[in-house]
Amino acid sequence: MVEIGDAAQGNEVAQRIPEEARRILHNLADKWSDVADSKALEVVQLKGAMTNEVYQVKWPSSEEAAASRKVLVRIYGEGVDMFFNREDEIRTFECMSRHGQGPRLLGRFPTGRIEEFIHARTLSAADLRDPEISTLIASKLREFHDLDMPGPKNVFLWDRLRNWLQAAKSLCTPEEAKEFSLDTIEQEIATLENELSGENQRIGFCHNDLQYGNIMIDEETRVVTIIDYEYTSFNPIAYDIANHFSEMAADYHTDTPHILDFNKYPDLAERKRFVKIYLSSSGEKPDDTEVNRLLEDIEKYTLASHLVWGLWGIISEHVNEIDFDYMEYARQRFQQFWAMKPLLLSSSTK
Template sequence: MAVKNGFSEANLPAELIKLLFSLASNWGDIIDFSKLKVDHLSGAMTNEVYRISWPTKVENSTRTVLVRIYGVGVELFFNRDEEIRTFECLSSHGYGPKLLGQFREGRVEEFIHARTLSAADLRDPEISTLIAVKMREFHNLNMPGSKNVILWDRLRNWLNEAKKLCTPEHVKEFNLDKLENEISLLKKAISGKHQEIGFCHNDLQYGNVMINEETRSITLIDYEYASYNPVAYDLANHFCEMAANYHTEKPHILDYNIYPGLDERKAFIRQYLISAGRQPNDTDVEQFADDVEKYTLANHIFWGLWGLISAYVNNIEFDYMEYARQRFAQYWLKKAQILNEK
C-alpha cells in the first residue's frame, strides 16, 4: 500500500486504533491489522481523508469507514465544535454520512458508497439539475443557532488572521491594508433586502458532491464552512468552482476560460427556482443571476484569504499561495466590470 504523508496501517494514531476496535466490536467484526487497508483519498485541501477497510466474518465481505484527519491550523477558519454540531444535525435530517466517532486528531464517518463527482460532472446538464435541486433543499433546512449572515464577519476575521501571519511583502502584494475597506464597500454594493438568506454549504466544489449511480440521488458532504448566508453567495461559489480541477498535476491552477457562461448559469438558476415550487419568469432569473455574479467578488476574497492563511499554516501538498494569487487577481479584474464602475 502506498503511504501518504506518513499515515498508514503501520502508524495509525493510538486513539484511532482504539476507536476502530470499539466500532468493529459493536458490529461483530474482528479487526486483523495484517489485513487492514488504508487508502488516501485525493482532492481534500482542508483535511487529510482516508478510506479504511477490513474483512468481516462474512466471506468476501468488507467493512469500510472514512477517516478524516484534521488539517493543521483549520481552527483559524471555523469552530470545530460548531462544525461537529452541524454535522450531527444534518445527519439527523438524513443528510450526508453518520458520525461514527471522534478522536483527538480527527473523526470516523460512515463511508458513503456513491461516486464523488469529477470536475467534468458539474457541466453535465442532468447532474447540474440534480445539484440545483439538492442545493435548494439544503438552503431550506432549519438549522439550530444563529441565522444571521456570517459572510462579512468571517471575511474580516480571516483578513485579521492573514495580517498577523503574513510577511510585510505579502501584505503589500495582496493589498491586505486595502481589503478592510473593500469588504465594507462590497457589502454595501451587493447586499439587498430582496435577497434570500438560507443555510448554505459555502464550499460546493465537485469533491463535496456525491452521486448514487443507481438512484441518481445527490449527497452533499463536508460542512466545515456551512452557515447562514445569502443563497446567491452559495450559487456564486458553485459557479466559481467550475474553473477548478483538483485532480491534475497542478491542482491549484484555475481556468476562468471555462467559467460557466450566462446561459449555463441561468439554466442552473431556473432549475433551482423551479425546485422551490416557483415558475420563474425571465426577470426573476435575470435578477438572481445578477445577484449571484456580484457575490462571486466576495467569493474571490473569501478563498483568496483562505489560500493565503493556508499557505502559512497547512502542510497539505497544494500551492495555496498561488491559488490565493489567482483568486485575488480575479477579484481586481472583475470588480469594476461586475459593479459597473467606471
C-alpha cells in the same frame, strides 16, 4: 480518489492513523460479525482534500460475496481553527445527519473523527458540467438552503471576510501583504457589503464550499449528497451559487491542483439553466425578473468568493502542511477579483 498502490506504501499510509483513532476503529469492527479481524485495517488516502487529510479504512469481510466494511477517517488539518469553530462544525454534522443529509458520526478523537462511509461516487470536475448531474445539484442545493438549522440566521459572509483578513495580515510577511494589497481589502469588503446587502436577498443555510469533491452521487439511485460542513453558515443563497460556479474553474486531481482555469466558468446559458432549476425545484414558477435578478446577484457575489478563498489561501500557506501551493492559489483568486470587479460592480465605475 486515489488508492495507494503497493503494500509498503499502504503500510506507510496506515501509520498516519492516530492510535486513538485506531482504538475506535477496532471497537467498531469488533461489533461487526462479518469482520474476522478488527485489526486488519486496509487504509487508502483520498486525494483532493485541502483542509483535512481524509482516509478510507476497510476490513475484508469474512462472508463470501459480502461487501467490505468501510468507514471514513478525517484528520483535521493544522491551523484550521482559524477558519471555523470545530465544535460548531461537529454540531452541524450531527444535525445534518439527523436531517438525513449526510454521513453519520461514528466516533471522535482529539485530532479528527470517524464517519460513516457513503456508498456513492465523489464527483469529478467534469461532472459539474454534466447537464443531468447539474440538475440534481441545483435541486439538492435548494433543499440544503431550506434546512431549518439551529442558531442565528444572520449573514456570516462579511464577518468571515473581515476575520480572515485580520488573520492573513497577522501571518503574512510585509512583502506578501504588499503583493496582495491587503491594506486595501477592508475597503473592498465594505464596498461589496454595501453593494450586495439589498432587501431582496434570499438567505439560506449555505454550504459555502460546494466544490465537486464535496458532492457525491449514488450511481444507481442518482441521489446526490452534499458532504463536509466545515464552512457552513447562513448566507445569501446567491453567494453559495456563485461559489459553486467559481469552483468549476478548478480540478484538484491534476498534477497542478492549485491551477485555476476561469475559462471553465459556466456561460450565461448554463447559469440560467441552473438558476431556473434551483428556483423551480420547490414547486414555484419563477418569472424572468426573479431569474435575472438572482443571476445578476450571483455574478457580483463571485467577487466575494474570490476574496474569501484568496484570504484562505494566504492563511493556509502559513498554517497548513498539506502539499498544495496555497499561495499561488490565493494569487489567482485575487487576480480574478481585480479583473472582474470593474465589470461587475456599478460602484467601481463611480
